Amino acid sequence: MAHEVQITFDCADPAALAEFWAETLGYRLQAPPPGFESWEQALEAMGIPPENRNDASAVVDPAGRGPRLFFQRMPEPKQVKNRVHIDVRAAPGSQGDARMAALEAAAERLVSRGAARLRRFEPAPPLEAGHIIMADPEGNEFCLD
Template structure:
């Protein structure tokens, strides 16, 4: 039996980080469960106090192909490099300067959304070139 995958992010501000990744990936906020017009309505029905309603957020791929992303509030900040990261496939199939131009354009867009550029890796015989970045909370990812 095949398993499904959910990618979970620990976050200081789950809603803000979810909005960032929704923009990056073209994902959408997960809608409230059936029978509820909004998440506030669902959380009220479930007895979740208002002060705990911003502890989690979730995104889904509108095409249903990609994994669900889940964001959960944690008290501590990020302290070390990620052992796993996302490769955001922005220039698949492209090579050379054309590829790097597309990556640079997307990098500038993501910096405007709150990401930070870390390092550019030039194309070589093994790698078409990529840019290492960090999301607004410091999680590393690559534009590939």
């Protein structure tokens, strides 16, 4: 039996990081529970105080294929390099200069939204097609692949 997968991010600002990843991956914010038009309305009905309403957020793949991403507020900042990271497939199937140009365009777009560019790896055929290591607005590493 296969299991569903959720990727969880510990972060300082769940709403902002969820928005970054939703736009980066073409995901959408998870809809509020049935019977509520907004999360604000649902959290109010649940009795969640205003200071705790950004303790968590989630984004989902509108096509239902990709994993749910969950963002939870943690008081401590990121300390070390990620041992697991997300590869954003920004240039699947492309090679050489065309691939790297597509990755550079994606990197530029993400930097304008708060990401940081960390390092570029040039193509080294036959095994390495080239990629760019990035960090999201809270420092979580990911690759443009």
